[in-house]
Amino acid sequence: xPRKTGFKVALLILxxxxxxxxxxxxxxETAIGLERSGAGLQVKTVEVGDWQIAYLANKEPTDGDxxxxxxxxxxxxxxxxxxxxxxxxxxxxxxxxxxxxxxSSKPMDLxxxxxxxxxxxxxxxxxxALNQYHMMGNSMGGAITALYSSRYPDxxxxxxxxxxxxxxxxxxxxxxxxVAGDNPLIPxxxxxxxxxxxxxxxxxxxxxxxxxxxxEEKKIANREINEVIFEAIRxxxxxxxxxxxxxxxxxxxxxxxxxxxxxxxxxxxxxFVSLIDNARxxxxxxxxxxxxxxxxxxxxxxxxxxxDASD
Numbered sequence: 001x002p003r004k005t006g007f008k009v010a011l012l013i014l015x016x017x018x019x020x021x022x023x024x025x026x027x028x029e030t031a032i033g034l035e036r037s038g039a040g041l042q043v044k045t046v047e048v049g050d051w052q053i054a055y056l057a058n059k060e061p062t063d064g065d066x067x068x069x070x071x072x073x074x075x076x077x078x079x080x081x082x083x084x085x086x087x088x089x090x091x092x093x094x095x096x097x098x099x100x101x102x103x104s105s106k107p108m109d110l111x112x113x114x115x116x117x118x119x120x121x122x123x124x125x126x127x128x129a130l131n132q133y134h135m136m137g138n139s140m141g142g143a144i145t146a147l148y149s150s151r152y153p154d155x156x157x158x159x160x161x162x163x164x165x166x167x168x169x170x171x172x173x174x175x176x177x178x179v180a181g182d183n184p185l186i187p188x189x190x191x192x193x194x195x196x197x198x199x200x201x202x203x204x205x206x207x208x209x210x211x212x213x214x215x216e217e218k219k220i221a222n223r224e225i226n227e228v229i230f231e232a233i234r235x236x237x238x239x240x241x242x243x244x245x246x247x248x249x250x251x252x253x254x255x256x257x258x259x260x261x262x263x264x265x266x267x268x269x270x271x272f273v274s275l276i277d278n279a280r281x282x283x284x285x286x287x288x289x290x291x292x293x294x295x296x297x298x299x300x301x302x303x304x305x306x307x308d309a310s311d
Contacts, residue, residue, distance in 0.1 A: 028214035032078060039081045040088035041095070043103075048127045054103035055128075056080070056095040058088050065134060065157065065307065069095040070121065070148075072139030072290075073165075073233070074185055074219065074226050076102030079138065082205070083292040086300030091307075094133075096124055098141075106225045112232035114140070114166065114242065118147040125155075134307055136160035138290055139263065140233065143242070146272075150248035158310040159253045160303055162291050163261050165233070166242045167272060170265035173199075178234075185263070186226045187219040202260040202288035203295065246275055253279035254306045258287030258294065 036042065041056040056077045067087065069080040077095040084093045097104035099120050100112055110120070121144060125133075134157050137145030142164025149159040168175070177184060184192070184199045193216035197204055207215075219226075253276050257266040266283060273279040282302055287294045 024210040024214050027208070027210045031208065031211045035078070035081050039085035041081060041084055041093065045103075046124070046127050048123050051099055051105040051107070053099070053105070053124050053127070054097040055124075056084070056093065058092050061092055062088070062090060064090045064092060066092045066094065066130060066132070067134040067136065067303070067307075068125065068130070069093065070135065070137035070141030070145050071095070071098065071101065072137075072141045073229060074101070074222070075138070075141075078102075079290065080292060082296040083299050083303075086296055087303070091134075094128065094130065096121065098124075098144075100225050100229050101222075106222075108225060108228055112229040114143050114147060114233060114238055116232075118144050118151060121148055122152065131155065132157055134158045134160070134303070134310070136162065136292075136303065137164065138162040138292060140165050142166070146246045146249065146253075146276075147242070149251055149253070150245050153248065153250040156249075156251040158251050158306045159249060160306055161253065161255045161272065162299070163257050163264055163266075163289050164255065164272065165264060166246070167239065167268045168264070169271055170267040172265040173262040174264070183230065186223055186230065187216060188223050189220070190216065192216070193219050199262055200289040201294055202258060202286060205293060243271075243275055246272070247277075249276045249279070251278070252306060252310045254302060255279060255281045256284065256291050256299065256302060257281065258284045258289060258291050260287060261289045263289040 040059055042059045044055055044057050046053050071079045077097045080095040087093060098117060099110055100106050132155055135145045142161040143166035145159055146161055146164060146166060149156045184196055187193045187196055255269050255272045257269040259266050269281045273281045284291055284295060291299045
């Protein structure tokens with residue numbers, strides 16, 4: 001069954017479950033399972049020292065290259081399923097739940113600066129015995145991808161940075177809100193997750209209401225660890241060193257930015273490409289902070305062009 005047809009069938013099944021009065025949690029598990037399956041992915045785990053790390057990987061490996069996907073702050077591996085659906089026929093996808101996120105271990109005292117998270121990712125990829133791969137990351141994950149690509153140039157075939165954090169020369173709406181003591185990225189009460197979606201995404205995907213409610217519960221439950229991670233990133237005073245480090249990226253690099261991003265100003269994209277050799281910038285009109293969710297087909301096309309150029 002073609003994947004797009006399968007996705008429509010999944011929506012029909014969800015509607016039937018809703019009408020049959022299944023619990024919200026059952027509907028959530030069904031929905032997330034169908035979306036993963038439709039993308040050709042399955043959930044796996046790997047032990048990394050004391051951590052248990054969850055990730056998504058191909059149900060059926062291919063002969064193609066490997067691509068590692070790194071989510072943003074407060075997000076998880078499932079942010080990549082819609083983009084992965086466009087790639088798993090030809091690429092071996094690994095979408096990682098970083099420590100502190102998703103279904104992975106969440107030690108409060110681990111250390112969550114961008115530099116520390118880059119080394120956490122390196123340990124995970126070593127545990128997975130991956131050698132060479134393309135890497136893409138969104139927001140916080142974009143900054144981690146950039147740092148990883150500079151730190152381990154022999155492992156990276158190409159780097160795709162989607163609305164990356166790390167450089168905040170041009171401020172955004174988020175900065176003003178955080179300074180005022182109101183961080184929309186960390187839900188703490190009912191209604192906050194819907195507000196987060198409205199703030200972060202310009203082109204919002206369909207999410208059935210019961211599923212939205214369960215996701216919100218999970219986000220609220222993660223508030224404490226999210227506050228720790230956010231403060232670790234904000235307090236690291238890392239911007240000047242970050243700019244120096246990413247100049248070491250050697251792989252072909254594509255910076256993709258949604259022009260309507262309210263989280264990180266798209267104009268920072270020019271600074272990224274000015275610092276990285278062999279980098280170019282692609283601005284997406286009418287897209288917000290998460291192109292892989294808002295425009296998965298176009299994001300996949302851009303990645304394929306980048307991957308072809310790295311061969």
